[in-house]
Amino acid sequence: MARSGRSLFIISITIISIITLLTFTSLPGISATSKINEHPSVIAQSVNLGAAFKELNIEGSILIYDQNNQKFYQHNASHNSTAFLPASTFKILNSLISLETGVIKDEIAILTWDGIMREFPTWNRDTNMRQAYKDSTVWFYQVLARRVGHERMQQFINQVGYGNRQIGTPEQIDKFWLSGPLQITPKQQIEFLQRLYRRELPFSQRTFDVVQDIMIIEKTPNYILRAKTGWATSVKPNIGWFVGYLEQNNNVYFFATNIYMKDAADAPKRIELTRRSFKALGLL
Template identity: 45%
Template sequence: MKILLSFSLLVTLFACSEQTNSILNKYTSSDLEQIFESQQINACFTIYDLKNDAKLSYNPERLDSAYLPASTFKIINSMIALETKVIKDENEIIKWDSIDRSYANWNKDQNLKSALKYSAVWVYQELARKIGEEKMNYWVKACNYGNRNINGGIDIFWLNGDIRISANQQIDFLKKLYLNQLPFSQKNQEIVKEIMIVDQTATYTIRAKTGWAMRINNQIGWYVGYIERDKNVYFFTINMDIKNYDDAEKRKLIVSKILDHLQLTK
């Protein structure tokens, strides 16, 4: 009995020591506060270490507040489009409708990879219309995405409709995507993870998506994703108030500064 108790104690101690090994434990919210204050942005941020079940956050009171997902919805929209076969794969060409939308990267034929990269709204609106309200509603609910409410128009609900998602819910969704635990085929989840890559080196890979709810009075910005390195993954989300274009540019800038400060991109 004593041997069993001793072994149990050792296992517990080992587990606890593993839990405190996260690189995030070397930092505090004050480290993040300095970065946000330097950029003069009202926001929240969280980063979650999957292997060590550790989290570091800034302005945690806002993490459960829900907002329009804006273009971060393109992540799930891509998987729904693939799963419902309204698009064959990431290489299928979506013909430009010749409407000038003032963005050179939008005014041309697209595929799923380029549409996500350039956040081409018209492509995802076309995909959403082809998916239809019934199937869109089914998959959003099946994924337990945000408040699961797609009211407001099938091709605009994520831009100024009723759907809302919090920073913590974004992390939960990304974690399921990384682990292939969403109710889509593994193939389709892997395709979307591949087209989400925004930076890749010999040391790390970052998969992420920006979002900017521009069609509302109190504009909101997102940058959500995760970084893989050293056989581990760190999920991150920033949600911030946006007053002008310069603020919008700070979404990725702030996250980049944080990842650098945490030694994750070095």
């Protein structure tokens, strides 16, 4: 009987231990910490990227691709599959094509301003590609597009597989990315940026070197951020873009932020939404 009683006691203790373990591991604080330590990507899966959109009173989407873990994190999946005018985000590809075809020698070759006063003071001056990319100078890239020409531009866009590949008639050569018919989805932006990063596009190493360098908008000892903004004013509401990729922690995070912009006050929110989303993922 004593041996039997001891066995029952041991069984009871075991059952209690199991119940206790199950109870504590089901608590959010304990289970989340354990899983996050073992699998860092769980952090991103549990983060609500829509919070920043509510905080900033903005409608739109963000899509982030974690290369090492091969995972997408997003807000507003249907929006990320919707095509929009690329606006000035097309300057990335326009730069690649213009350098590759030799219509401009390099990123410091200067084009002369035509003297026409435009809405932004930084546009009203002679400039080069490095500065024009930074200032998003429309006329500079329109000159480059006209120099490339309709036929060569269409050939490169077809080879790259950029967006819907439609650039319209020869008369639209300097505005097809601003007012159509060229359109691209946030998902397609990510695909293009991945191929750019991996240098899987039909351009020389020199062209890649130059464009990836002028794309840098922030560089610290901890990360490099390459990106381009875009602002489509030919549609209502206006469409705002911020696309690029973040290199941090021996990893690359490709992103495409797309928002509806009510006015100029919403312009900075393209970048702020992206930064908040990265911070929510433990980056930047």
